[in-house]
Structures are given as structure tokens and as C-alpha cells.
Amino acid sequence: MRVSVIGCGYLGAVHAASMAKLGHTVVGVDVVPAKIEMLAAGKAPFYEPGLPELLTESQGTGRLEFTTDTAAVAGAQVHFLCVGTPQKHGEFRADLSYVEDAFAALLPHLQPGDLVVGKSTVPVGTAEALAERLAGTGATLVWNPEFLREGFAVQDTLHPDRLVYGLPTDDDGEPTPEGERARLLLDEVYATPLADDTPLVVTDYATAQLVKVAANSFLATKISFINAMAELCEATGADVTRLADAIGYDARIGRRFLNAGLGFGGGCLPKDIRAFMARAGELGVDQALSFLREVDAINMRRRVRMVDLAREVCDGSIVGRRIAVLGAAFKPDSDDIRDSPALSVAAQMQLQGAHVTVTDPQAVDNARAAWPGLAFAPTVEEAVTGADVVLLATEWAEYRALDPDSIAGLVAERRILDGRNVLDPARWRAAGWTYRALGRP
Template identity: 60%
Template sequence: MRLTVIGTGYLGAVHAACMAEIGHDVLGVDVDHEKVAGLSEGRPPFYEPGFEDVLTRALDSGRLRFTTDLREAAAHGEVHFICVGTPQQAGSQAADLRYVDAVVDGLAPNLSAPCLIVGKSTVPVGTTARLAARVARLAPPGTRVELAWNPEFLREGFAVDDTLRPDRIVTGVTGKAADEALRRVYAPMLAAGVPYLVTDPNTAELVKSAANSFLATKISFINAMAEICDATGADVATLADAIGHDTRIGRQFLNAGLGFGGGCLPKDIRAFTVRAQELGVGPAVAFLGQVDEINQRQRSRTVALARQLLGGDLTGRRVTVLGATFKPNSDDVRDSPALAVATELHRQGARVRVHDPEGAAKAVLAHPELRCGADLLTACQGAELVLHLTEWSEYRELDPVKLARVVRTPLLIDGRNALPHDAWRAAGWTVKALGRPAPPPEEPRQAGDRAVEPLRTLIASPAASGSQASGVPSPALPVSPVGGVSSVSGT
């Protein structure tokens, strides 16, 4: 089929290349001339594993090209996908739909043949109906244009696989022609047995908002439990394992830590709340305000823990933050919890260095006050505190013995509860993490303990006559609450 994909950010560029990969003739459209030129030459504007290879194959096949001309797009497409951003409005928690509206305003007057416009962007419920009225007003008289909504469920870092092998496809349509067209678009996925759910546009729009709200709630729930664990000495990781065995709950997204961020979850749950209030059902999702507050509080709790560990004052202290992106396998630093912590540490006087395998350049662009090092060991040189805040595999594979040689103080906050704490402690590190209790101190060895039984035998033997032995217990690390945050560490 002849498809256009309007908007070439994470969603649009990946969707365009993957649709060409499965055999469609695709025209990608964007207002950014530099981005269009780069994509046309096979240079992605972002880091996404596997995307550059798919892009190159699609371009080489001749099934994918890019333009900045909406008139060309209008003439090309049987199906037009809207993939532009819907960020949070300035000064409001509502979604900013100006880019979606601009696509319709630019596309509709240039349509001359029957076609289908399909939204993939995350939008407030009711958007399809509003846009349909807009298209009817702007399209040339007699031009048959249908609208449908087909929400995306991409995970940054897995976007290519999620597009080519989705766990489900949801379409909100109002007529048979739209349904048939979308079934043709996704024919290879349907042949592979991917679940295909057909519903009305309102339900399709709600699916994405509901899914993101549920995931955010689950993450904030376990982080709320981490606060309870800090107050009681309980272990949130064991708690998560225990409740995760309940099939009604499940273990996924029950990893306590710094919380969620990025360009989707935070702004989507806020926009959902605003839309519910507009519909007069605000109390139904009022709990999402608490979900958001808990998530934001994890950032301040991490800063408070860092301040506590450094004696209550961050001024002049050398701190290294491992991670700048909001999640691994991406260079996206939008609403990054790691960067939020790094910038607050800097604001409170710390000398902060940030390392990230892919996101350092964008981090410096967004926060020029921060210093970002390309080399991990150099970034950690002389650090008095290291914070692990984005769970890149590169950090999980770090050698704590080697790293201990370059820092000033082997002190670690594992903000993602993702590192092997025992191995780090064995290398001499003090490890702290939200929701995790301090390990118990070693018990002094007594003469009657099994552990000293071989020693007793040796002393009792004739060859050992006159020898003496004594043991010195290891000192326990003090645990004291400061600023309302308990000193905690992993096991």
C-alpha cells in the first residue's frame, strides 16, 4: 500500500521504516529539513537499537523516502499516519494538540482521492471525533476521508521489535473501509497471529491512556512500599518477589527505585487526569495525582539520601552520576529522573559529573551546567559518591574492584536496585538503595560456634600446644535517619 507517516520522531521514523520493511511504499514527512535530510541519507536523529539497519534496508529497497511537503504526502497516500508529538502544555497538565491539528490543517485541503487518516499519537479521548469534523470542513467537497485511531505501544529501546512484532494491535474505526485498510496495512502481523482488536475510536484512544496509567500506578505502588520499608527495616525487593508470585499481580514493573520518566508516562497520566476533569469524571482518576507525586518524590528522596551520606552538606563534594537518559538503550533525556537528580545535586553545591553511553551529548545540551564525561573511569575519578541512576548493561557489568581504585570513597547509591550488591560490598563498597535494609553486622565468633570448631581442634592438638587465637569482630556500619530518609542499602 501507499502510506504516509507524518512526524518522524521516535514513533514516526520507526513506524515508517518498519512499514517499508514489510513491503509498503512509504513516504515520511516532517517540517524539520535537517531531520528529513539526515533520514534520507540513513542517519537517524536518535539512538534506537536496530533502527539504523532497518532504515538503511528500507532506503536501499526504494520503498522509503522522506519529504517536507504535505502536498506531496496528500497525493501519495492511501493511508496517512499521524505520528507527531503531543507534549504537555506550557503552564498546564493538558496535552498540547497543536501539532496534531497542524497536520490535519495542512493535509486535508490537499486531499483529492479517497483515503484514511489514522492517528497513532497519544491523545485525549474524543480527539478523533473532533478531527473528523475538522477534516470535513477543510477537505475539498466530495472527497471521502475517513478517520481512525491506532494507538502505539512502543517501548524506547525496543521500538523496532515492538513495531514488527507487537503484542497487540488496536484499531478504533467507524466504518468497514477503514477496518479493511488497516487489516491490509498489518497483514504480515495478522498472519503471524498478533492479536487484533477492533473497537470504536473513543475506546482506542482510551487504551493507551489506560495502559500508561496502570503501568505508572504499579511503579509508584512499589515505590510507596519502599518508603514503608525504609521506615520499618523491611526489604522492598523481597516484598516485590513475594507479591509478584500472585498471578493476579505479577512481578513486572515492581522494581522499586528512582521511578519513571521520559516523554510519555508522566505527561500522559497528567493529560488523562485533565481530560477526565473536562468530562466531569475527575474523581475517577484522582489517584493518578498521587501516583505522580510518589514518582516525583523518589527523586527528592534520592537527593536526600546522597546529602545524608555525605554528611548533610553537598557543597564542593565530588559526585558521579551513572546515567543521563530516562531509560537504557535510548538517548532520550526528556524528563529523565537521573538528570533531575544530577541537576538538583548541582544546585545544592555538589561538583557533579555525569556519564551515559548514548545520552551525554543531549544531557549537556539540556543542562549545560553539568559536566559529562565520555570515559566512565574518568567520570568516576576522585568521586566521593557514585549514583547508579539508569540501568545500562554497561553499569551492571562494571568491575567494582577496578572502579574502587579510581574513586576517593567507595560509596554507592543504587537508584535502580539493579546492581549485584553483594559483589560490590565484597569489593569494599558501601551500597545504599531506597527500600532496602542495611545488611546485619557480622556476629562475633564464640568458642562454641561451628565456625571455630576447626580452630578448637587445632588448639587441642599436641602440635598446637602453647598457641593462642583471637578474633576481632567487624564493625557494623551505623544506620541513622537524616532528613526523613533512612540510610538503607541492598542485600
């Protein structure tokens, strides 16, 4: 099948290459020439494990091309909208301008029987409005939310844990005839994962749009819950990691996402829960999501608390202290620095008078462009040389595996702050380090 992917950022580039891998003929379209040039050359414009290899393989088949010309989508039966929906400046609401622009550019090229598939995370009600604009074209809109994890995006696209189709429905909530045709076409697109027994949820527009933001809100709530427990543990002398282990044995709760530390960041969870709150307010049900304000507040407090912890281990002041921050990306296996807790803490410490040096295996270039006032180092060894405090802020595998003895001779003072609760306190203390972490004695 011939498909188009509109928007070749993080979601779109992975989706386009994956669709070609699944046997479809794919054209990816984006308005940024530099991005298209990189993708056309088989190079990923961002760090994502497995994507460069997938691009090379898919392009080698002749089934994948990239262009800035939207007219190239003509002839495709299925058109995926994969553009971003960032938070509006100064507001909680989502900025839908990229969705609007992509949709407007696509409209003149649609033919009767075409399928427009929204994958962007949008406020509920967006799909309904876009579907109205398709009236008269003979094309059908489906909402098919994405559930990608940065660092695992290729795996999550080729082997999803579920698929959701939001179809046109009648007054009884059943798919209309055009909805049934759309389902059959999407089943053909996703024939390979469906053959592997991937769970499929077929529903209406509203439910499909709510799935992604509801899932992200639940994950954010779980993370903030354990960080709230970390605040209590700090006040009582309890250990939040052992607390999480204990409650995680309850199958109704589970251990995943109960990792106390600097909290969540990135381009999804923070902006999605804020946009969800904003949309609830517009719908007159803002009280239903009022708890998300505290979820957001707890998350942001952890960053402030880490700066306080640095001050505590430095005898009350970080003015003039040299602090090495290990990590700039918001999570490991990514170069994404959007709303990065690591960089937020680094900037706060520098504003309070510390001399901060940041390192990261993949995100230094992005971080330097966004935070030119910070100092950066290409390696751990260079970052920690002469440091009074070392802060592990992003849990890259190489940071988790650090040998406390091997870097002890490089630092000025043996003080380690474990911002992700991933190090062995006994090991570091045995090597003569002062070890501190959020929520642990």
C-alpha cells in the same frame, strides 16, 4: 500499498521504516529539514537500537523516502499521523498544536477513499473532532494507537503485541460501512503481523483513544506502588526488592514493573497521566483519576529521596562533594532525556552544592544541550575519578556489569548509590563499598 507518515520523530521514523520493511511504499514527511536530511541519508536522528539498519535496508528497496513537502503525500491511500503531543507549558493538558498543524497540512491533499490513521496519544474526544473536519473529503479517520517501548521500538512495530482499530461506529457501537472499509484497508496494511496471529481489537474512537493512556496510567501506578512500598521499607528496615519478588509470584500481580528506584520519566508516562487527569476534569469525572495525582507525587518524591540518601552517606552534607552520576537518559537503550530522573537528581544535587559529573553511553550530547550547567564525561572511568559518591541512575547493561574492584582505585571514597536496585549489594560491600539503595537496608 502507498502510505504516508506525517511526523518523523521517534514514532514516525520507526513507523515509516517499518512500513517499508512490511512491503509498502512509504513517504515520510516532517517540517524539520535537518531531521529529513539525516533520515534521507539513512541516519537516525536519535538513538534507537536496530533503526539505522532498518533505514538502510528499507531505503535500499526504493520503497522509502523522506521529504519536507507535504504535497508528496498525494496518491497515498493511507496517511499515518505520528506527531508528538507534549505537555502544555504550565498545565497538565496535552499540547495538540502539532496534531492540528499536521492535520491541516494533510487536508488539501486527501482524496475520496483515503484513510487517515491517528497514532498520536491524544485526549479522548480528539478523534471525534478531527473526523468532523474530514466531512466532505470522502476520507475516513481511524484511531490506531501506538504501544512502542523505547529501546524496542522496531521490534514492537514489526511484531506488535496487539493492534487496536478505533473505527467510525453507529448508535449500536458497530462499525459503519465506511468503518468496515477502513478496517479492510488497515488489515491490508498490517497483513504481516495479523498473519502472525497478532491480537486485534476493533472498537470505537473513544475506546481506542483511551487504550494508550489507560495502559500508561496502569504502568505508572504499578511503578509508584512499589516505590510507595519502598518508603515503608525504609521506615521499617524491610527489603523492597525481596518484597517485590514475593508479591510478584502472584499471577494476578506479576513481577514486571515492580522495580523500586528513581521511578519513571521520559516523554510518555509523566505527560500522559497528567493529560489524562486534565481531560477527566474537563469531562467532569476528575475524581475517577484523582489517584493519579498521588502516583505522580510518589514518583517525584523518589528523586528528592535520592538526594537525601546522598546526603546521608556523606555524613549530612553534599556541599563540595564530588558525585558521579551514571546515566542521563530516562531509561537504558535510549538517548531520550525528557523528564529524566537521572538528570533531575543530578541538577538537584548540584544546586545543593555538590560537584556533579554525569556520563551516559548515548545521551551525553542531548543532556549537555539541555543542562549546560552540569559537567559531563564520556566514560565511566572519567566520571568516577575522584568521586566521593557514585550514583547509578540509569540501568544500562554496562553499569549493571560494573566491577566494584576495577573502579575502586579511581574514586576518593567507596560509596555507591544504586538508584535502580540492579546491583548486588553483597558483592559491592565485600569490595569495601558503602552500598545504599531506595527501599533496602
